[in-house]
Amino acid sequence: MLNKIAVYCIGTLALIFSAAGYTITPTFNIVQTIKFGTVLPATGSCLMHPETAELFAFQGEFICAISESAQNGIYTIIANPNKDIEIKVTPSLDDGAGIMFNPRVQLESDTERKYILNNNNFVIIDSGDSGIVNLFLGGELSISEIFAFDQTISFNFVDAIEWNEIN
Incomplete structure (x- = not known):
């Protein structure tokens, strides 16, 4: 009798946790925010490689x-x-005060790598066997007006990313 109960419990647990019957609610996580470091108080630009x-x-x-x-x-x-x-x-986040950021994003899963640059459309990537898609953010920072040396410039970039699991 005890063996039947053990087999039943193990079978039930296997069914509950089988790959075919188990799904998760997808989540978006911030690992680290982008920082250009010290920016000179002048007009000009710089470009950050998204991965490095x-x-x-x-x-x-x-x-x-x-x-x-x-x-x-x-x-x-x-x-x-x-x-x-x-x-x-x-694309092209503009703070309205002469500072513009145009993101360059590298997407990676364990099966493919794709890039987003000046694209208003959705890019589709397979989540692969792990289900994990990493987004590496770099981009173009352009300043057209001189600002104070000790001024901090920040964009709320998370709001600029839309994503969905579609199948």
């Missing part, structure tokens, strides 16, 4: 001081395995 956070001259004067405080943004979507995830990133 390396800073480059872009257009006009190079305004980013090369420092270890610069970091790319990293976000993670945890979804169900082997599902399509659609992701859209708002």
